[in-house]
Amino acid sequence: MVEKLKNLISRCYLGLILLFLYAPILVLIVLSFNNSRSRVQWGGFTLDWYSRLFSNRQIMEALSTTLTLAFSSALIATVIGVLGALGIHAMRRKNYQLVMVCTNIPLLNADIVTGIALMLWFVNFMPLGYGSVLLAHITFNIPYVILSVMPKIRQMNLSLYEAARDLGANAVYAFFKIILPQLAGGIVAGFFMAFTMSMDDFVITYFTKGAGVNTLSTMIYGEIRKGIKPEMYALSTIIFVFVFLVLLAVNYLPDRKGKAKKERVKG
Amino acid sequence: MNKLKGINKRSWLSTPYLIWIIGFTVIPMAVIFRYALSSPEGGFTLANVAAIADPVHLKAVIFSLEIAVGCTLICILLSYPLVLALRRLNLGKRGFALFVLILPMWMNFILRVLAWQMILSNNGILNLLLQKIGLEPVALANSGVAIMIGVVYDYLPYMVLPIFNAVSEIDEDIIDAAKDLGAGGFTIFRKIIFPLSVPGLLSGIVMVFVPSMTSFVISDILGGGKLQLIGNIIEQEFTKSMNWYLGSGLSVSLMIFVLISMAFTMRNDMEGKGSAIW
Numbered sequence: 001m002v003e004k005l006k007n008l009i010s011r012c013y014l015g016l017i018l019l020f021l022y023a024p025i026l027v028l029i030v031l032s033f034n035n036s037r038s039r040v041q042w043g044g045f046t047l048d049w050y051s052r053l054f055s056n057r058q059i060m061e062a063l064s065t066t067l068t069l070a071f072s073s074a075l076i077a078t079v080i081g082v083l084g085a086l087g088i089h090a091m092r093r094k095n096y097q098l099v100m101v102c103t104n105i106p107l108l109n110a111d112i113v114t115g116i117a118l119m120l121w122f123v124n125f126m127p128l129g130y131g132s133v134l135l136a137h138i139t140f141n142i143p144y145v146i147l148s149v150m151p152k153i154r155q156m157n158l159s160l161y162e163a164a165r166d167l168g169a170n171a172v173y174a175f176f177k178i179i180l181p182q183l184a185g186g187i188v189a190g191f192f193m194a195f196t197m198s199m200d201d202f203v204i205t206y207f208t209k210g211a212g213v214n215t216l217s218t219m220i221y222g223e224i225r226k227g228i229k230p231e232m233y234a235l236s237t238i239i240f241v242f243v244f245l246v247l248l249a250v251n252y253l254p255d256r257k258g259k260a261k262k263e264r265v266k267g
Numbered sequence: 268m269n270k271l272k273g274i275n276k277r278s279w280l281s282t283p284y285l286i287w288i289i290g291f292t293v294i295p296m297a298v299i300f301r302y303a304l305s306s307p308e309g310g311f312t313l314a315n316v317a318a319i320a321d322p323v324h325l326k327a328v329i330f331s332l333e334i335a336v337g338c339t340l341i342c343i344l345l346s347y348p349l350v351l352a353l354r355r356l357n358l359g360k361r362g363f364a365l366f367v368l369i370l371p372m373w374m375n376f377i378l379r380v381l382a383w384q385m386i387l388s389n390n391g392i393l394n395l396l397l398q399k400i401g402l403e404p405v406a407l408a409n410s411g412v413a414i415m416i417g418v419v420y421d422y423l424p425y426m427v428l429p430i431f432n433a434v435s436e437i438d439e440d441i442i443d444a445a446k447d448l449g450a451g452g453f454t455i456f457r458k459i460i461f462p463l464s465v466p467g468l469l470s471g472i473v474m475v476f477v478p479s480m481t482s483f484v485i486s487d488i489l490g491g492g493k494l495q496l497i498g499n500i501i502e503q504e505f506t507k508s509m510n511w512y513l514g515s516g517l518s519v520s521l522m523i524f525v526l527i528s529m530a531f532t533m534r535n536d537m538e539g540k541g542s543a544i545w
Contacts, residue, residue: 010352017349018367020420024382025374027392080283087281099281101529102288105296108473108528110481112498113518116505117295120302120515139291142284200372202484207505220377224488228381236375243373251362 025240032233049234056231058219063235065130066199066215073137074194080138081145082187086179088146089153107143114140115207128210136208137198144197145190152186302515315516324500324517331496334411335480338418342426342475343468345419350431350464351456364431368424380417380488387413387489409491417485425474433467434460473528481521497521 032050036043053059088099106114118139122132156179164174180187202217209218220232306312318324353364371379386392387407394404407413437460445455483498490496497517504514 007355010355013348014352014356014358017345017423021367021371021423023386024379024420025371027382027385028374028378080287084281084284084287087278087284090278091281095278099285099288102292104529105292108477109525110477110498110518110521112481112483112501113299113522113525114295116501116514116518117299118291119505120511121291121295121298124298135291139287142287146284196369196372200376202376216375217377220375220381221484224377224381228378232375232378236378240370240374244370247366247370251366 028233029237029240031230032237034230037227037230049230050238053231053234053238056229058214059216059229059231059235062214062216062219065213066217069130069134069137069215070195070198073134073141073198074191077138077141077194078145078187078191081142081190082149082183084142085146085149085153089150103143103146106140107147111201111203112207115204118204119207122208128208130213132208132210133205133213133215136204137201140201140204141194141198144193145187148190148193149183149186152183156182299515300519302512303519304516305512307510307512315512316520318513318516319520324497327495327497327500330411330494331480331498334414334418334486334496335476337415338422338479339426339472339475341415341419342423342471345423346427346430346471347461347464349427350434351460353431354434365428368427372424376421377484377488380421380485383413383417383420384408384488387416409489409493411490411494413489414486414494414496417489418479418482421482421485422475422479425478426471429467429470429474430464431467433464437463477525477528480524 033045033047034041034043035046035048088096088103091099115136118132118136119128122128122135126132160182161174161178164178165171169177200217201215202221205215206218206221209215214222216232216235220228223229223232303315304311304313306314319328358364384391388394389404389406389408391408393407397404407416441459442455445459450458480496481498483496483502486494486496486499501514501517501521504510504517508514
């Protein structure tokens with residue numbers, strides 16, 4: 001009886017937190033179907049914003065900037081980060097600690113300070129634009145890659161690499177055949193972490209972007225005073241539902257779990 | 268030694284990263300310090316950094332500290348029952364917690380804050396609901412409370428996840444043993460769960476305190492432009508007043524809080540955070 005009551009309380013509490021976390025998202029989704037430009041009045045159900053979305057050139061441009069930026073910054077950060085982590089791991093203790101402190105700087109520093117510092121530096125040698133935003137995103141993405149790859153490197157079995165070399169594999173071949181597969185989980189996690197952070201960033205982009213370039217975040221920020229275009233709600237709903245389905249598939253498809261378990265048994 | 272075929276001499280692999288750290292982490296920090304410590308005419312000065320003690324700025328710093336301390340405490344108080352509830356309902360497995368907490372990040376951050384503005388505004392959704400059930404409307408729009416709700420909303424996942432990770436690593440046998448020895452629920456929490464969750468709690472504090480103190484978008488939208496955090500003042504120095512020297516000075520003096528955070532993390536590994544979800 002007491003156990004049941006405790007379960008009930010736990011369930012209610014979880015429900016309240018979920019309500020808190022998802023209430024604003026629900027509001028935005030409802031607004032994407034609202035047949036009125038007003039944010040407070042319900043003007044009936046419509047799919048208009050969804051059809052207009054794709055002919056809105058500004059939004060499509062900001063979307064493509066955001067996506068290419070997230071993809072290329074995550075990719076470059078992953079390459080530099082994985083090599084960096086492998087190298088750092090082999091360093092002596094003193095150097096290792098020094099580099100890890102530097103790695104933590106963009107992670108722990110206030111976004112506004114990171115953004116401003118990068119902007120003050122960039123203006124010395126390049127125009128602010130897509131390039132400077134890309135450099136900034138790579139900079140704050142690398143630590144996420146390093147932090148998710150490092151534990152895998154610690155668990156890695158180095159003897160396998162040595163065995164491969166002894167059996168005649170050259171360094172590059174052994175790297176791709178032995179090292180990379182062992183780190184794959186951490187690398188994929190790091191890449192997607194970086195991608196998410198880049199998509200969600202506003203502050204650092206805002207300070208390093210200059211005029212003329214907009215990501216979805218900076219575009220929305222610029223529209224606050226004039227009023228957000230309802231197409232934006234539609235786009236956000238599409239992105240949200242898409243990611244929801246992908247995460248659902250990745251986390252809950254029975255197939256993958258079975259495979260993962262088998263691999264664990266083998267390993 | 269030659270048999271090792273260089274795998275232990277592979278620190279050269281980090282060369283691109285070291286160049287990156289110097290080029291885009293160390294030098295930018297040096298540049299912001301240089302601006303902070305020089306006057307627009309070019310001489311050395313401490314005035315920009317000391318400007319944090321100026322009454323207008325100090326007021327913003329104190330308000331920022333109130334928000335950050337309040338946000339951190341509320342996040343802690345909300346996180347523990349949540350972590351315990353997830354554990355009790357056996358939802359800890361299969362990434363449910365991560366899934367539910369990370370997913371909102373995929374709705375654009377600024378849109379989510381704007382949605383809170385719509386919920387909390389004087390003729391907004393919350394007051395509409397309150398009136399429907401016969402309660403008095405509340406005036407939360409453009410208040411410190413609204414900003415607090417916004418920062419707690421935005422940073423709660425960063426507190427829950429590390430605590431959750433620490434708690435889910437606790438061996439069930441320890442808890443069973445305590446139960447067998449007659450410990451009640453509260454004793455188990457006080458003697459086992461809480462002490463073992465401290466590393467997670469510390470990284471949670473690090474991930475929540477500085478960001479909630481320095482955010483400027485949330486206070487801009489939910490504070491109606493009247494309530495200023497120190498982040499708002501710095502932002503305006505760069506976008507409106509165009510005084511880069513003063514803006515840098517204020518940023519540098521903010522870094523004292525970042526340094527305190529870093530001291531926390533030194534003793535506490537940040538590795539592997541967030542990787543479980545993918």
